[in-house]
Amino acid sequence: MFGVSYVGAALLIGCSSSEAPAPAKDADIAQAGAEHPAATPPPPGKPSPFEAYLAVGADGEVTVYSSQFEMGQYSYQGLATLVAEELEVPIERVKVEGRAGNPAWYGNLTMGGALQLTGGSSSIPTSWQRYREAGAVAREMLRQAAAQQWNVPLSEVEARDAAIVHNGSGQRAEYASLLQAAAKLTPPTEVALKSPEHWTQIGKDSTQRVDARDKVSGQQTYTIDVRLPGMLYATVLHSPRFGGKLSSFDATVAKAVPGVVDVVQISRGVAVVANTTWAAIQGRRALKAEWDNAAAETRSSSELFAEFEQLAAQPGSLALQRGDNAAALAASNKQIEAVYRFPFLAHAAMEPLNAVVHREGERLHIYGGLQMPDVVQGTCAQIAGIEPAKVDLHVMKTGGGFGRRATPDSDIFVEATEIAKALNFRAPILLQWTREADMGAGRYRPMHLHKVKVGLDADGKISAWDHSIVGHSIFAGGPFASMMKDGVDPSSIEGVVDSPYAVPSMEVQVQHPASPVPVLWWRSVGHTHTAYVMETLIDEIAEASGQDPVALRLALLKPDARERGVLQLAAGRAGWNEPAKPGIHRGIAVHSSFGSFVATVAEVSKSDSGGIRVERCVVASDCGVVVNPDVVRAQLEGGTGFGLSAFLGERVDLEGGAAKQSNYDGYTVLRMAAMPKIEVHLLKSAASPTGIGECAVPPIGPAVANAIYKATGKRVRDLPFKAAS
Numbered sequence: 001m002f003g004v005s006y007v008g009a010a011l012l013i014g015c016s017s018s019e020a021p022a023p024a025k026d027a028d029i030a031q032a033g034a035e036h037p038a039a040t041p042p043p044p045g046k047p048s049p050f051e052a053y054l055a056v057g058a059d060g061e062v063t064v065y066s067s068q069f070e071m072g073q074y075s076y077q078g079l080a081t082l083v084a085e086e087l088e089v090p091i092e093r094v095k096v097e098g099r100a101g102n103p104a105w106y107g108n109l110t111m112g113g114a115l116q117l118t119g120g121s122s123s124i125p126t127s128w129q130r131y132r133e134a135g136a137v138a139r140e141m142l143r144q145a146a147a148q149q150w151n152v153p154l155s156e157v158e159a160r161d162a163a164i165v166h167n168g169s170g171q172r173a174e175y176a177s178l179l180q181a182a183a184k185l186t187p188p189t190e191v192a193l194k195s196p197e198h199w200t201q202i203g204k205d206s207t208q209r210v211d212a213r214d215k216v217s218g219q220q221t222y223t224i225d226v227r228l229p230g231m232l233y234a235t236v237l238h239s240p241r242f243g244g245k246l247s248s249f250d251a252t253v254a255k256a257v258p259g260v261v262d263v264v265q266i267s268r269g270v271a272v273v274a275n276t277t278w279a280a281i282q283g284r285r286a287l288k289a290e291w292d293n294a295a296a297e298t299r300s301s302s303e304l305f306a307e308f309e310q311l312a313a314q315p316g317s318l319a320l321q322r323g324d325n326a327a328a329l330a331a332s333n334k335q336i337e338a339v340y341r342f343p344f345l346a347h348a349a350m351e352p353l354n355a356v357v358h359r360e361g362e363r364l365h366i367y368g369g370l371q372m373p374d375v376v377q378g379t380c381a382q383i384a385g386i387e388p389a390k391v392d393l394h395v396m397k398t399g400g401g402f403g404r405r406a407t408p409d410s411d412i413f414v415e416a417t418e419i420a421k422a423l424n425f426r427a428p429i430l431l432q433w434t435r436e437a438d439m440g441a442g443r444y445r446p447m448h449l450h451k452v453k454v455g456l457d458a459d460g461k462i463s464a465w466d467h468s469i470v471g472h473s474i475f476a477g478g479p480f481a482s483m484m485k486d487g488v489d490p491s492s493i494e495g496v497v498d499s500p501y502a503v504p505s506m507e508v509q510v511q512h513p514a515s516p517v518p519v520l521w522w523r524s525v526g527h528t529h530t531a532y533v534m535e536t537l538i539d540e541i542a543e544a545s546g547q548d549p550v551a552l553r554l555a556l557l558k559p560d561a562r563e564r565g566v567l568q569l570a571a572g573r574a575g576w577n578e579p580a581k582p583g584i585h586r587g588i589a590v591h592s593s594f595g596s597f598v599a600t601v602a603e604v605s606k607s608d609s610g611g612i613r614v615e616r617c618v619v620a621s622d623c624g625v626v627v628n629p630d631v632v633r634a635q636l637e638g639g640t641g642f643g644l645s646a647f648l649g650e651r652v653d654l655e656g657g658a659a660k661q662s663n664y665d666g667y668t669v670l671r672m673a674a675m676p677k678i679e680v681h682l683l684k685s686a687a688s689p690t691g692i693g694e695c696a697v698p699p700i701g702p703a704v705a706n707a708i709y710k711a712t713g714k715r716v717r718d719l720p721f722k723a724a725s
Helices: 031-035 075-087 123-150 175-183 212-217 277-286 301-312 325-330 373-384 411-422 435-440 527-544 549-556 563-574 629-648 697-712
Strands: 002-007 010-015 054-057 062-066 094-098 157-159 163-166 172-174 232-237 245-250 260-266 269-274 288-292 317-322 334-342 354-360 363-368 391-395 429-432 448-456 462-471 506-511 584-593 596-606 612-622 677-682
Touching (some): 054 075, 054 175, 062 075, 075 094, 075 123, 123 157, 123 163, 123 175, 232 277, 232 411, 245 269, 260 277, 260 411, 269 277, 269 411, 277 429, 301 462, 325 448, 325 462, 325 506, 334 527, 354 411, 363 373, 363 411, 373 411, 411 429, 448 527, 462 527, 527 584, 527 697, 549 563, 563 584, 563 596, 563 677, 584 697, 596 697, 612 697, 629 697
Parallel strands (some): 232 429, 363 391, 612 677
Antiparallel strands (some): 002 010, 010 054, 157 163, 232 269, 245 288, 260 269, 317 506, 354 363, 354 429, 448 462, 584 596, 596 612
């Protein structure tokens, strides 16, 4: 279904595709969004849904209205490419704006369509059909307008380089000159998309990024840069222990700090409001508060892991049962046992959490990193006492997210709205968390412990697999709890229960102990730990059965498994079957997540003092049709670095229920000096495009761990590696 309108000297195009992609298999935020009471506000009152996806301006420039939030993953570039391809315009003439507030237009099709969401590496899959269709509708409307104007058959005109050209006479009309005529036409009910052999932009490298000029010139505006007349700035003092509640506070000294305007209590702590962010921070430091810790977390990470280990030895909720695993295990010829520990991890994005809230009359304006905008719209409308349709969302580009800005409770936006309301909405409020608050106030990747026992038969083949997983649940107790089945959080088991390896007998049990520590999806969610366990164990099985790690994986995979292609590509490009250079040790891992397949070969060296350095990574990916090859390579490189950072040094430790790490000095993200050389190879595919932003994270850790074993003879099972060495 297509539509068009002419508003303010611009041709606005929208379409509603009947061909939605299949729902994502991975348990990220997914289909349960429709069950959230704030997830489906009514449309904001526009005349039709046909202004949703793009506009051709009077100057001939094209604006793409993105349903996907941009936080450094280049979703804007992808959507711009899809439209530019079908509309026959150079990418240089395309700009992109974020849009939100109408799930009927912008709902994520890979997750059911009821919720607008950027997550689960779904930006291109959810946009692949409808944004190409939008560009094609615009192209056909302009062709029709030109054909009528020149009184020639439609078959004789074609779109070319942002203009319509008549092949017979050579007449040429820029898009801008045809806008009003095109807007009067009835849009086509069906439109033909360009076939792959005619693509000039999809699948091609481009040095032109739609936001490059603003970024390199420093003109790019983030939420932290928003300035409105009369704006006040706020910070929040939270409980030092997770789950602590405010008992009382004394703002006398804080209010005496120059620049401090007010101190107000909100649901999660105390906010200091000032004329500058620095004054607000100084006021917060002077604030005196007492906390009720009756329901707070008081345990340390070591105590939590001790509890996890005890639980792993007990029966849990059954997530998978294949065959008579107990009997197969008892009859096995040899057994491999392992226990893995994965700590809390912070998202640690470059731009700490922030939001701007401003009320004008009956309308509430919200600026920020809107990864789940519908939920923010509904939640903040309720706080402000207005209808969701009266909340205007201003989608800001953001300095990193990695899952942190997709909070079901809209934490930063709730706080900003509560602060503004406490001040009777007399001024715009920019709430800025400090790095310490951003890192120390939770929303971590959950802690997990895996206890595994694998049985091998007399021929060295896997005969049984007993797997116990203990970890905090992301979904339990929240709006997405309905996604849990029989007490099992699907994000804890993805990558294990759906393993592509042929294991005849397997049992997986899960337990989710409760804790006040708030947890959240972290880049690649459960795959961060499940891939590590599976891929290091496969290597251990290969050694125990006297097999090459690549050969064993290929033997365990079905003939048509797409993992085979990337595994062979990565191994071949890394020279797996050739001797490594002196002092170099190789490891390999392959994993599927978010519909894509990635294999990584890691090469490490060992210094005389025993130190390990990752020298080189060869990464192969199959993500279907590659829309922007350079973007895909960048995401695979970035995901590899992100996962390597977690493996080598990242962790959040609890001491007495509070986070020990509070900034980059203690939470050691990967430094440039430790970044290895990364080679990326893309497997050519005609399959529909799948996600790319997260799928390189899972295999890098086990690939490096397998290489470390070759170098040291030691298995790395307690992460991060530095803490285990």
